[in-house]
Amino acid sequence: MRINAIITRIIRQFFRDKRTLALLILAPILILTLMNYVFSEQDAKLDIGVENENIQKTLSSLQKEENIFIITKEEAKTKFKNQELDAYIQNDNNDINVIVNGSDSSMNMKVLNVIKGAISKKMPNQANAPKLNIDNYYGSDDMETIDYIGPVLIGLFIFFFVFLISGVSFLRERTTGTLERLLATPIKRYEIVLGYLIGFGIFTIFQSTIISAYSIWVLDIYSAGEIGLILLITVIIALCALSLGMFLSSYANNELQMIQFIPLVILPQVFLCGLFSVRTMVEPLQWISKFMPLTYASKALNDVMICGASFMDILPSLGILLTFTVVFAILNILALKKHRIW
Known part of the structure; x- marks a missing residue:
């Protein structure tokens, strides 16, 4: 009987506190719904600046999926500062220099993956493929x-x-x-x-x-x-x-x-x-x-x-x-x- 009295008191207390009762059910639903959308990742369109048309042609397979545009290095610096650019690509003899924004690790990885994929499609023969040099505009290579x-x-x-x-x-x-x-x-x-x-x-x-x-x-x-x-x-x-x-x-x-x-x-x-x-x-x-x-x-x-x-x-x-x-x-x-x- 004494146990029943405790159980009854707790149940009544919950029903009197409608906010606690609602939170017990609605909060997990709200958080799970939010997590479902947060972790259902969609492809973010990358903004990639290139030095000239030759590089733009090399990345032609990305034109529909990403924003590829020709800009100067000075314009790239301004866009990096305004967080409007994910990467800037230049030619250096037979090498390709890629400067990634560096402030977002997930975007850095995506930039490098799509660029490497585009180059491998354009130049399937790895022996003739240009050397890819990666540098960070922000941060450093040692960042964890x-x-x-x-x-x-x-x-x-x-x-x-x-x-x-x-x-x-x-x-x-x-x-x-x-x-x-x-x-x-x-x-x-x-x-x-x-x-x-x-x-x-x-x-x-x-x-x-x-x-x-x-x-x-x-x-x-x-x-x-x-x-x-x-x-x-x-x-x-x-x-x-x-x-x-x-x-x-x-x-x-x-x-x-x-x-x-x-x-x-x-x-x-x-x-x-x-x-x-x-x-x-x-x-x-x-x-x-x-x-x-x-x-x-x-x-x-x-x-x-x-x-x-x-x-x-x-x-x-x-x-x-x-x-x-x-x-x-x-x-x-x-x-x-x-x-x-x-």
Whole structure:
């Protein structure tokens, strides 16, 4: 009888908490559906620049599948910088020099495979085939998998842990009555949000600094950019996660409900932020990724650490991240209205 009482209480508790019950069923379905589209890779059309018509003819078998166009080396540099070119091919006597973008390992492998395939079709006799020299525009030949995904992982871990800790901490401020007592005073709602952002933000600066320094100097993850820019990006990522965590905590009644936001808010961003090649995903997912903060966090870190980008190069990504931060903070101010008792 006592066991039956426990079972009955648990069942009733689940039926009273409709959100937990729905999440138990819908979250796995949502994530599995997302993974189905993420890992059903489609062929991304490559953008390959060539020096002259002779090389273009050599790659004639790729004309329908890839974008092959004649450009100068200076034009190629500009396109590499704007991430509009996957490879540039030049003639050097009997050799063919291929400069791959180097910022995306999956695209690098595809570029080399399609170029080698096109040359072998055009020149099936291997004895007469030109020598293929490969070089990276960004990065180096010694880069390993962790060097390519390292920038994404740094941004992801900072975002995730700051989101979780800030959300639970702000929730605890509510459940212990601290926030209600603050709201009973003449203090403005925006002052509360700003105070919490700055207070928690001080600790996120330390966290971002330690994680970035450890990743680069201890784990030896490849970095071609300035450490100061990396720290700036990680601090902005932490502030964005902080404002998002505080906002969503307004709609949770306990720590379990706060954790329930992870499969809905964090996991989709993990799949769409650049950890997996977004270019090979279906077009709707590519559009959805543009509305996620981690997409711009990963891009900024990748641009600095792998491409050696300057502050002006990453300014658009930082601007979008700061916009997300401000929007979440404003939504948090509005959400606090329902907790004010006067």
